[in-house]
Every structure is written in C-alpha cells, then in structure tokens.
Amino acid sequence: MAPPTLTISDDTLTDRQKDVLDAALALLVHGGDGLTMTGVARRASCSKETLYKWFGDRDGLLTATVQWQASKVRMVPVDRESLDGRTLAIALEKFGRDWLSVLTGDISVALNRLAVSHAGQEKRNLGRIVLENGPIGMSKRCKPLLEAAREAGLLRFEDSDQAFRTFFGLVVRDTQIRMLLGEQRRPTEEAIATQARRAREQFFTLYGA
Template sequence: MTPPTLTISDDTLTGRQKDVLDAALGLLVDGGDGLTMTGVARRASCSKETLYKWFGDRDGLLTATVQWQASKVRMVPVDRETLDKRTLGIALEKFGRDWLTVLTGDISVALNRLAVSHAGQEKRNLGAIVLENGPIGMARRCEPLLEAGKEAGLLDFDDADQAFRTFFGLVVRDTQIRMLLGEQRRPSEEKIAGQARRAREQFFALYGA
C-alpha cells in the first residue's frame, strides 16, 4: 500500500497523530525490530485501520515516525530581504543547538543504533529511512538558509551541500558516535549551547564573506 503524502511537522499533525507517533517511537526504543502496526495500535489505543489510513503501511509509519523526531529540530524563519550576519548567526546557532539536543536524546540514540543495524540489509528499511529523513533531510532544510546567506553577501561558498557538511561536522563533532558507542553521560544544556556557538563561529570563520 502506498502511504499518503504527509508533511510531518508540529503544525501539520493532529494531537492524536502526535500521540501515535510518540507511541511508535517508544516501541522502537523498547522493542527495536519488534515494531508492528498491531503493536503501535495497541500502545496508542487506536485501530490498525486508522494507522493504514494515515500512514499507508509499516514503512510509511516508520518514515512518519522518523520525520516526527527530526521535526523537533526547528528552523528559525528569516527574512531574506533584510538578512544580516547577526540574524543568520542566530538562526544557525539555534538550529545547531536544537539538532544536538534531539540527537543526544535517548530516543534518537536508540533510533540511530537500530538504523545502523539495518544498514545495507535489503529487506530492512529503517537505515535508509533514517538516512533520508535524518542528515539528508536536515540538509534540505538548512541549505536554503545557507543560500540566503550567500545571496545576502554574508557567506561565500561554491557548493551548498559541502558547506552544510562542514556545518554538520562542526556542530556534531564526535558527539553522535560517542553516544552510539555507549557513552552514558548526555551533554548538558550548557555544553550543547557552547558547542553550537563554537560551530557558528567556526563556520563563519571558514565561509564568512
């Protein structure tokens, strides 16, 4: 069954749909590969028919679940006509801070560990879904901001994708791999804020016009 096209964000979902996706995230964390439409319906106290109507099939539900988790990283809206360095810096730093906060949370760590275990396995799609809606999806959301900075004469780069990859590295550093490999201590809000601030400063040092 082909899932319906659904843009997953806080604004487009009903409260009931958010509850269902949170239930799916909980099952992924608790049971890993055991996620089924029946299990989600039971935990969320809804019918399987409702799940199929909203998400199409298990892969559609998985995709929506990953998109819902990724949507917790917010983009700060900017006015391209009046964009200046301060506004661009605030937007990039906020994006980086949100990204690190979500990435180092228990749900994202468990989800990414499970996705890594699926990578390259033909009949297990979570790895591809997380790749498409995680780092690739983040690039799609962030690159327009980088392009706006370039158009405003604030940034100088030849390839927006390469610029984003640099920003990704500056924000995440080795934090994600350490969490995936079992580091138990989650970074504090202060540490996350400092890391995002340094990433913004270093990014401007590399790409500032």
C-alpha cells in the same frame, strides 16, 4: 499501500497523530525490530484501520515516525530580504542547539543504533528512512538559509552541499558516534549551547565573506 501523504510537522499533525507517533517511537526504543502496526495500535489505543488510513503501511509509519522525531529540529524563519549577520548567527546557533539536543536524546540514539544495524543486514528500510529524513532532511532545511546568506554577501562558498557538510561536522563533532557507542553521559544544555555557538563561530571563520 501508498505512503503517508502527511507533511510531518508539529503544525500539520493532530494531537492524536502525535500521540500515535510518540507511541511508535517508544516501541522502537524499547522493542527495536518489534515495531508492528498491531503493537502501535495497542500501545496508542487506536485501531489498525486508523493507522493504515493515516500512514499507509509499516514503512509509511516508520517514515512518519522518523520525520516526527526530525521535525523537533527547527530552522528559525528568516526574511531573505533583510537577512543580516546577527540574524544568520541566531538561526544557525538555534538550529545547531536543536539538532544536538535531538541527536543526543534517548529516542534518537536508539533509533540510529537500530538503523545502523539494519544497514548491515538484508532489511535496509529503516536505515534508508533515517538517512533520508535525518542528514539529508537536515540538509534540505539548512541549505536555503546558507544560500540566502551567500546571496546577501554574508557567506562565501561554491558548493552548498559541501558548506552544509562542514557545518554538520562542526556541530556534531564526535558527539553522535560516542553516544551510539555507549557513552551514557548526555551533554548538558549549557554544553550543547556552547558547542553550537563554537560551531557557528568556526563556520563563519571558514565561510564568512
């Protein structure tokens, strides 16, 4: 069947679709590879026909589920014409805080562990889906802001991909790998805010015009 045609975000999903995707996320966390259309339908109290109509097939459902989790990282909308240093700083810090909050949550940790295990096996679909809608998806959201800041004379860089990867490294540091390897203590909101602020400051030091 065809993949879902939904653009997965808080604004485009119905409450019922959000409930279904939350049910799928819960099954991924607790059941790992046991995610099936039947299991999601049962947990979400809906029919398999509805799932197929909305998401196409299991891969479509997996893609929508990962996109729904990734959509919780939001880029602050900015006006390219009036973009200034303060607005840029706020947008990047907010993006960094959201990103760290989502990455260090139980759902993302379990999802990424499962995706890594898939990448080392014959079944690579989940790993590909998480890669495309995780780091690559975050890049697609963030790079337009970085490029707008360059046009406004606020940042200086040649390659937006490289600039984004630098920002990625400054925000995430070793936090994600420590969580994936079993560190139980999740960073506090204050620690996440501090890490995001330092990432933005260091990024401006490297790329500020």
